[in-house]
Amino acid sequence: MITTIRIQREPFDAATEAKKLSAKRTDVGALVTFTGICRGNEGAEPIAALTLEHYPGMAEAEIERHVTEAIERWPLLGVTVIHRHGRIVPGEDIMMVATASSHREAAFAAAEFLMDYLKTRAPFWKQVEKADGKIWVEAKATDDVAAGRWAAPDKKHQAAE
Amino acid sequence: MITTIRIQREPFDAATEAKKLSAKRTDVGALVTFTGICRGNEGAEPIAALTLEHYPGMAEAEIERHVTEAIERWPLLGVTVIHRHGRIVPGEDIMMVATASSHREAAFAAAEFLMDYLKTRAPFWKQVEKADGKIWVEAKATDDVAAGRWAAPDKKHQAAE
Amino acid sequence: MTIKLRYFAWVRERVGKAEEDVEVPAGIATVGELMTWLASRGEEYAHAFDNPKVIRAAIDKTHVKPQSPIGTASEIAFFPPMTGG
Amino acid sequence: MTIKLRYFAWVRERVGKAEEDVEVPAGIATVGELMTWLASRGEEYAHAFDNPKVIRAAIDKTHVKPQSPIGTASEIAFFPPMTGG
Numbered sequence: 001m002i003t004t005i006r007i008q009r010e011p012f013d014a015a016t017e018a019k020k021l022s023a024k025r026t027d028v029g030a031l032v033t034f035t036g037i038c039r040g041n042e043g044a045e046p047i048a049a050l051t052l053e054h055y056p057g058m059a060e061a062e063i064e065r066h067v068t069e070a071i072e073r074w075p076l077l078g079v080t081v082i083h084r085h086g087r088i089v090p091g092e093d094i095m096m097v098a099t100a101s102s103h104r105e106a107a108f109a110a111a112e113f114l115m116d117y118l119k120t121r122a123p124f125w126k127q128v129e130k131a132d133g134k135i136w137v138e139a140k141a142t143d144d145v146a147a148g149r150w151a152a153p154d155k156k157h158q159a160a161e
Numbered sequence: 162m163i164t165t166i167r168i169q170r171e172p173f174d175a176a177t178e179a180k181k182l183s184a185k186r187t188d189v190g191a192l193v194t195f196t197g198i199c200r201g202n203e204g205a206e207p208i209a210a211l212t213l214e215h216y217p218g219m220a221e222a223e224i225e226r227h228v229t230e231a232i233e234r235w236p237l238l239g240v241t242v243i244h245r246h247g248r249i250v251p252g253e254d255i256m257m258v259a260t261a262s263s264h265r266e267a268a269f270a271a272a273e274f275l276m277d278y279l280k281t282r283a284p285f286w287k288q289v290e291k292a293d294g295k296i297w298v299e300a301k302a303t304d305d306v307a308a309g310r311w312a313a314p315d316k317k318h319q320a321a322e
Numbered sequence: 323m324t325i326k327l328r329y330f331a332w333v334r335e336r337v338g339k340a341e342e343d344v345e346v347p348a349g350i351a352t353v354g355e356l357m358t359w360l361a362s363r364g365e366e367y368a369h370a371f372d373n374p375k376v377i378r379a380a381i382d383k384t385h386v387k388p389q390s391p392i393g394t395a396s397e398i399a400f401f402p403p404m405t406g407g
Numbered sequence: 408m409t410i411k412l413r414y415f416a417w418v419r420e421r422v423g424k425a426e427e428d429v430e431v432p433a434g435i436a437t438v439g440e441l442m443t444w445l446a447s448r449g450e451e452y453a454h455a456f457d458n459p460k461v462i463r464a465a466i467d468k469t470h471v472k473p474q475s476p477i478g479t480a481s482e483i484a485f486f487p488p489m490t491g492g
Contacts, residue, residue: 014176015175015176015177015179015180016176018176018194018196019176022196022198022252024252025252026199026200026201026202026251026252027200027201027202028198028200029197029198029199029200030195030196030197030198031194031195031196031198032193032194032195032196032272033179033192033193033194033196034191034192034193034265034268034269035183035191035192035193035194036190036191036265036492037183037189037190037191037192038187038190039187039188039189039190039263040187040188041187041188052491053415053416053419054491055413055415055465055468055484055486057468058465058468058469058484059491061468061469062470083491083492090187091183091185091186091187094492095491095492102200104195104197104276104407105303105307107195108195108269108272108273108276111193111269112269115265115269115492118491118492119489119490119491119492120488120489121470121489122489122491122492123415123465123484123486123489123491124489124490124491124492125415125416125486125487125489125490125491126490126491127416136416136417136487136490137490138488138490139487139488139489139490142266146266197407213406214330214331214334215406216328216330216380216383216399216401218383219380219383219384219399220406222383222384223385244406244407255407256406256407265492276407279406279407280404280405280406280407281403281404282385282404283404283406283407284330284380284399284401284404284406285404285405285406285407286330286331286401286402286404286405286406287405287406288331297331297332297402297405298405299403299405300402300403300404300405
């Protein structure tokens with residue numbers, strides 16, 4: 001099992017990172033890579049850049065907790081999560097998740113699970129630079145719904161309390 | 162909308178192909194890449210290689226039909242499907258699907274949809290070279306189940322007939 | 323009516339050829355009936371089509387069901403369930 | 408009891424600082440009670456905590472709910488719903 005978790009200011013190369021999960025081995029049959037890219041607009045308005053603030057220490061711990069849960073839930077052979085912080089301009093990669101498995105179902109499910117949890121549980125906050133100033137991006141209710149679908153039946157009850 | 166469909170004997174570079182979907186544009190926020198890789202075993206037995214036979218003409222047409230359906234169902238900005246045929250050794254890439262969208266939900270759903278349909282509807286057949294000879298890989302019932310989940314309600318009835 | 327038949331994967335191996343032009347007898351209306359008739363054409367065909375339920379078919383490069391009419395097909399293909407991807 | 412408080416995103420901006428050490432009065436047992444007390448510490452705190460329902464909290468880098476006891480926390484963080492990924 002190869003597990004890589006990195007939080008960094010510097011750009012990364014998603015392709016290079018993903019390839020490491022299947023290099024020099026012949027048990028990986030499926031590799032899923034998700035790359036989150038900075039768009040040039042937020043809603044209908046153009047943005048000049050976004051700045052990601054994070055909670056050092058907790059961000060790593062939250063990601064690690066969810067990577068561990070993904071490994072327990074699906075037969076994975078490798079997981080990579082890289083998330084940048086600081087100022088990012090449109091067209092640049094913000095973050096990536098890559099999952100490797102023998103079969104595609106596990107790789108897809110784990111990648112989606114990790115993305116849904118990163119969106120709603122990892123302590124990162126996006127601020128966008130619009131023409132009229134800097135605005136904190138609001139969390140989307142649809143992201144909470146997406147994360148909720150992964151809850152175990154007993155946890156769903158808990159979450160509803 | 163960038164659409165690329167290729168069926169080829171030659172290897173391809175999944176990373177290079179995926180990057181084309183987001184290069185020089187700032188509307189792509191999510192890029193999902195699936196790479197199917199030749200494993201060194203089939204079940205518990207080691208294999209020396211696999212050979213992919215396909216139905217020229219129909220393979221392209223089937224993939225195109227499903228790419229068109231994916232574009233109708235999800236707000237995509239780009240789709241790439243590349244599938245090799247011929248002899249492929251363990252560790253080599255067999256095929257890839259890449260989907261680009263503004264948001265992750267569409268990119269993930271379209272990539273999974275295309276994979277499920279490629280597995281069950283695109284006319285390709287895998288033969289593996291084992292120690293005791295060449296064996297045609299059997300279709301998995303789980304793949305049909307996976308493809309079935311994308312059927313529209315009215316199509317589900319049709320499929321059950 | 324002359325139709326080009328194409329065979330893939332183990333159907334091709336069992337029949338012993340990848341394609342052939344066949345004069346389909348009058349009275350054969352559906353893909354399923356064509357399979358039954360093909361199975362009667364000799365040992366290799368009988369072997370290829372002995373379990374028609376596991377064989378898939380395409381008319382002019384589009385998936386069809388056993389009950390689909392042959393109609394004015396110019397090319398009909400038979401093959402096992404697909405295993406690509 | 409002295410606890411390090413940390414603020415992120417617009418909570419940090421409204422409070423006007425990223426962190427501070429605070430002497431929490433006796434009787435403040437839960438995270439929610441701590442937020443209510445913080446809101447009473449001045450205009451900037453009142454602004455930051457005027458709608459505690461939208462503020463999330465973590466004790467020693469683990470998500471907690473408003474009803475969670477402060478216990479022996481050494482660091483408590485307040486921040487808006489996360490928007491990473």
